[in-house]
Amino acid sequence: MSTIVAAIALLAGCSTTGQIAGETMEQATAPLTCTNKAECDAWWARAQVWVINHSEYKLQTVTDSIIQTDGPSGGKRALAYQITKTPSNEGTATVGFAAHCDNMLGCEPNPWKAGADFKQFVRGRPSQIGATASSNTLPPVSPAPASKPIPPAMPVQPMPPTLQNQPGQSGQSLTPE
Template identity: 60%
Template sequence: MKRILPILLCATAVACSTGGQVNPDVMQAATAPLTCQDKTQCALWWQRAEDWVRNHSKYEVQTVTDTLIQTSGPGGGKRLLAYEITKAVNSDGTATIGFAAHCDSSLGCKPDPWTAGAAFKQFVRTGVDAPVAGADEATVPASGAEPSAPH
């Protein structure tokens, strides 16, 4: 009897941990670098970044500068995503746009940050707000689920 409880707990943990797996195609799209090549392209992409955040965030856009787009939130255990978009100018004249999204729920985020990141990058590159290929409706746990490294 003493052995059964730890085995059941381990089995439950494994079962729960696989429910939030991210589709590899979505992860690849979400982590692909987002680097504009010149001032004209960077200005266009930065405007698209702001447009995407304004159209997809349930939180109010709090800050918009030449290097930061940030929403309020998250808060109160909500599953909604808060966004922080950054732009870093590189020494060669290009700029890298970074994407971070997170929620405040132990139940996971809706939409999941990986799918949001992939959709964001697709829109910034193309101007087309379309579903990301390979995206599913899985909810990714809030902890460790945020694609926040500069891309």
């Protein structure tokens, strides 16, 4: 009987329900909308820096509208990321964030905390999770002139609609119960 209670306690401890502060949830779900081309370009550069510094998976696709890592795979707790940029007709753009792992017991870091951290970093505040101080350097707000030719972008992979703009993970519900 005590083994069953210990197993339930362990599973409950890995669940995301009830572990995320309201402030973190608010930050993770708040829209991330840049207001002009210079800001959008800077935010997109910061988004790529954040993903490179926080992902255990390699970058799979990087274009002017999507940043996507490999994964998730193999029952790992590591997050795979998919970042999207959707421009509007008014010259603004909305940056979407999705994070998933392939482990029923949960992801590390928690996708809601990663989403909040990502949005803070993109807006120009240092990252709070999983990166070293040296990797928190922010790209300049105005894009620097390119001194080297930029390699051609990798082909865009279609994005499953269930990943779009929502932190989440395989095998777990992220809605409070």
